[in-house]
Amino acid sequence: MSGPLAPHWFKSSYSGGSGTECVECATADGSTLVRDSKKPHAPIVAIRNHAWQAFVRAVGAGLLER
Numbered sequence: 001m002s003g004p005l006a007p008h009w010f011k012s013s014y015s016g017g018s019g020t021e022c023v024e025c026a027t028a029d030g031s032t033l034v035r036d037s038k039k040p041h042a043p044i045v046a047i048r049n050h051a052w053q054a055f056v057r058a059v060g061a062g063l064l065e066r
Contacts, residue, residue: 007033009040 007026022037032052034045047055058064 009033009035009037011037 007028009024009026011022011024024035024037024040026033027049028046030049031046032049034047036042
C-alpha cells in the first residue's frame, strides 16, 4: 500500500513580482494548502475548499481591504 501523494505546489497568481511576497498553493483532500515559497518546510495553512472559494470570491469582488 502506498502513502499519500505529495502536494503539487504552484505559485499563486496573487503573488507579487518583487520576490518578497511569494505564496504557493496546492490542493489536498478537500482543502487548499498555502505556504511561503521561501520557507517550504515552515508550517502550512490548510483551508477547507468552501472557505477558500468564499475568500477568492470576496477578493475578486473587492470586498476585502488591503
